[in-house]
Amino acid sequence: MLVGAGACSTASSDTADESARGKTVSGKVIPVVAAENFWGSIAQxxxxxxxxxxxxxxxxxxxxxxxxxxxxxGRAVATARYTIVNGIGYDPWADKLLSANPGNDRTGLKVGDLVGVRPGGxxxxxxxxxxVRKVIE
Known part of the structure; x- marks a missing residue:
C-alpha cells in the first residue's frame, strides 16, 4: 500500500525526474511504475x-x-520502488521486465493475483x- 508511505513534498518537475530514475529526494518521493495508465492514475x-x-x-x-x-x-521498472501490473494475460511483457531486474527493495502488485482472476479470465x-477497491486498499 502506498498511502502514507512518504512525507509531504513540493516536488518540482526536476525532482520528479530524479525520483523516476530511482533517486528519492529526502525520502519523500517514491518512484512507482504502472504497466497501464488506469492503475497509474489510481496510484497518483x-x-x-x-x-x-x-x-x-x-x-x-x-x-x-x-x-x-x-x-x-526497462530502466523505469529497474529503478521503481513499487510496481503495479494487471496480469491475467493482459500485459505479459510486464513480467519479463520485472524478472529482468528483480529488485530486492521493490514491492509489486499484480492485480490479477490480488483479485483472484487467473490468466484467461x-x-x-x-x-x-x-x-478497484481491493487495489486501493
Missing part, C-alpha cells in the same frame, strides 16, 4: 506528491497485448468497482 490519485508515477502504457489507443517494451521502460478489472 492516492498518493499525490508522495509518488512519481510512470505509466508504461499511457496512450489509450495502445494495445497492451501487443506492446513491445523499450529500454526506457477477464483482464478488464478496472471496470469492476469491487476489484
Amino acid at each position: 490519485q492516492l498518493d499525490g506528491s508522495h509518488v512519481h508515477v510512470k505509466s508504461i502504457i499511457d496512450n489509450p489507443a495502445t494495445d497492451p497485448h501487443d506492446y513491445e517494451p523499450t529500454a526506457a521502460d 477477464n483482464p478488464h478489472r478496472w471496470y469492476s468497482p469491487a476489484d
Whole structure:
C-alpha cells in the first residue's frame, strides 16, 4: 500500500525526474511504475506528491497485448520502488521486465493475483468497482 508511505513534498518537475530514475529526494518521493495508465492514475490519485508515477502504457489507443517494451521502460521498472501490473494475460511483457531486474527493495502488485482472476479470465478489472477497491486498499 502506498498511502502514507512518504512525507509531504513540493516536488518540482526536476525532482520528479530524479525520483523516476530511482533517486528519492529526502525520502519523500517514491518512484512507482504502472504497466497501464488506469492503475497509474489510481496510484497518483492516492498518493499525490508522495509518488512519481510512470505509466508504461499511457496512450489509450495502445494495445497492451501487443506492446513491445523499450529500454526506457526497462530502466523505469529497474529503478521503481513499487510496481503495479494487471496480469491475467493482459500485459505479459510486464513480467519479463520485472524478472529482468528483480529488485530486492521493490514491492509489486499484480492485480490479477490480488483479485483472484487467473490468466484467461477477464483482464478488464478496472471496470469492476469491487476489484478497484481491493487495489486501493
